[in-house]
Amino acid sequence: MLRRFEVHRATSVEEAVDLRVRYGDDAAVYAGGTELLLAMKLGIARWAHLIDVKPIRELSRVAVARDTVRIGATVTHWDLERHPDVTRVLPALARLEASVANVRVRAAGTLAGNIAFAEPHADPPALLVALGARVVARGRRGERTLPLEEFVTGMYQTALGGDEILTAVEVPVPAPDARAAYVKFQVLERPSVGVAIVAKVNGASFAGPPAVVVGAVDELPRRVDTAALAGASLADARVADALAASARAAVSPVADLAGSEEYKRHLVGVFARRALTALAAG
Amino acid sequence: MRQISLRLNGVARTVEIEDQVLLVELVRSLGLTGTKVSCDTEVCGACTVLLDGRPVSACTTLALEADGRSVLTIEGLAKANQLHPLQQAFIDNFAFQCGFCTPGMILAAKALLDERPSPTAEEVRRWMEGNICRCTGYQSIVDAVLDAAGRRP
Known part of the structure; x- marks a missing residue:
C-alpha cells in the first residue's frame, strides 16, 4: 500500500x-x-x-564506441547482463550485473538508478569506479560529465543538481591487455562486501599499479593504495598479503546488519585476496 | 484516475487506477488471488508475475507499468483443464507443502525455461535464489523445474 x-x-x-x-x-x-x-x-x-523517465527513448540505449560504452539511464541490470556488446567488451560488468539482488530486481532495476540512489550496499559502484566510469547529467544549464567517484558524495547522496537528470553512465573500454574482476560476499539481497580489481597484466605481472576498489562496507566506494604493486607478480604470496593489508587500511567499515566494523574489515582482506585470485585466473 | 489497457492472462482489459496502486493490488482486486504478498519488499518472490515475459515483484511494481503490456499470473498458466508442464511437475515432484510460494516459484521458473529451455541444476538454483520457500528445502523444487524442462513440447 x-x-x-x-x-x-x-x-x-x-x-x-x-x-x-x-x-x-x-x-x-x-x-x-x-x-x-x-x-x-x-x-x-x-x-x-x-x-x-522510462518513456524517454534516448535513455534506453546502450551505445558502444571505440573507446566508451555509453549506458542510457533506463537500461536495466537484466539488459546489461545479456547485452551482446557489454558481454563482449565489459564481461566483468555483465557478470556483476547477473549477480545483482535477484532476478526480479534485475528485470526492473536500472544501473543508473542504482548509482543515483547511492545505496552503499550495492555491487556496481566498486567495479565502475575501478573501470574509471563517468556519469552524464543534464539540467537547465546543459550537460556535464563527472567521474562516478565525484558523483557519489555519501550514503544516499550524490552531486546531482536539483534541476538535473542522470542521463547515462559512460564506461571506458578497457585496454586489450587489461583484465577485470569483481568478487563479493553476500547473504541476502545486498552485498556485505565487494572488491573490484582492474589491471593491465604483462605475462604474469602487473603492468603498472592495479585499480582496486572496495564497495559496500563503507559510506562510499574506497580506492585501495596499490602503488607498491606496480610490476609485481600476480602469483607472489607477498603481493596478496600486501594487497589485503592495503585494502583493510583503505576502509572505515560502517557496522550494520551485515556485520561489525571488525568483521567487515576482516572480510575486506579476504575478498581482496580472492579478487587477485580471480584476476589471475583470467 | 488513470486508464490503462493491458493483456491480463491473454485477455484484453481496460481498468481505471490511481497512480500509486501496486500491480499486486490490481490483480488481486480483479479476483486473481493466486499472486501472494509475503515479505512486501522484493525479497521473497511470492508476488512474482511475468510482465512481458520478465519476472517482477508485483508488490513493488506500479500497476500503471502494465499499460500496453501483458501480465501473466498463475491463473493464466493452465489451458482449460490441462495443467502447464511446470504445474504438473511441481505436483509430481512434491515441490510444495503449504503452497504459498508456489505461484511465484512456477512463474519465475517459466521465465527461466522460456529463455533457457534446458538449464542445469546450478542455473536453476541461481535463477530461483530470489524465491523463498520455508517448507521444502528447495531440492524438490529444483527437481520439478528440471523435470518440467524435460517435458516441454
Whole structure:
C-alpha cells in the first residue's frame, strides 16, 4: 500500500528537467522503482510526484564506441547482463550485473538508478569506479560529465543538481591487455562486501599499479593504495598479503546488519585476496 | 484516475487506477488471488508475475507499468483443464507443502525455461535464489523445474 502520488511520464530529458524544476523537493525521478518504491512503502521517503523517465527513448540505449560504452539511464541490470556488446567488451560488468539482488530486481532495476540512489550496499559502484566510469547529467544549464567517484558524495547522496537528470553512465573500454574482476560476499539481497580489481597484466605481472576498489562496507566506494604493486607478480604470496593489508587500511567499515566494523574489515582482506585470485585466473 | 489497457492472462482489459496502486493490488482486486504478498519488499518472490515475459515483484511494481503490456499470473498458466508442464511437475515432484510460494516459484521458473529451455541444476538454483520457500528445502523444487524442462513440447 502506497500513499497517494502522481506519476508524470516525461518523453524528453527537457520535459523531465522542467518537471524537476517545477516540483522541486516534492518530486523524485522514477525509473525501475526497485529502491524508490521500496523506500516509499517502508515510509522512509515520501514524494507527491514521481517523474517517470522510462518513456524517454534516448535513455534506453546502450551505445558502444571505440573507446566508451555509453549506458542510457533506463537500461536495466537484466539488459546489461545479456547485452551482446557489454558481454563482449565489459564481461566483468555483465557478470556483476547477473549477480545483482535477484532476478526480479534485475528485470526492473536500472544501473543508473542504482548509482543515483547511492545505496552503499550495492555491487556496481566498486567495479565502475575501478573501470574509471563517468556519469552524464543534464539540467537547465546543459550537460556535464563527472567521474562516478565525484558523483557519489555519501550514503544516499550524490552531486546531482536539483534541476538535473542522470542521463547515462559512460564506461571506458578497457585496454586489450587489461583484465577485470569483481568478487563479493553476500547473504541476502545486498552485498556485505565487494572488491573490484582492474589491471593491465604483462605475462604474469602487473603492468603498472592495479585499480582496486572496495564497495559496500563503507559510506562510499574506497580506492585501495596499490602503488607498491606496480610490476609485481600476480602469483607472489607477498603481493596478496600486501594487497589485503592495503585494502583493510583503505576502509572505515560502517557496522550494520551485515556485520561489525571488525568483521567487515576482516572480510575486506579476504575478498581482496580472492579478487587477485580471480584476476589471475583470467 | 488513470486508464490503462493491458493483456491480463491473454485477455484484453481496460481498468481505471490511481497512480500509486501496486500491480499486486490490481490483480488481486480483479479476483486473481493466486499472486501472494509475503515479505512486501522484493525479497521473497511470492508476488512474482511475468510482465512481458520478465519476472517482477508485483508488490513493488506500479500497476500503471502494465499499460500496453501483458501480465501473466498463475491463473493464466493452465489451458482449460490441462495443467502447464511446470504445474504438473511441481505436483509430481512434491515441490510444495503449504503452497504459498508456489505461484511465484512456477512463474519465475517459466521465465527461466522460456529463455533457457534446458538449464542445469546450478542455473536453476541461481535463477530461483530470489524465491523463498520455508517448507521444502528447495531440492524438490529444483527437481520439478528440471523435470518440467524435460517435458516441454
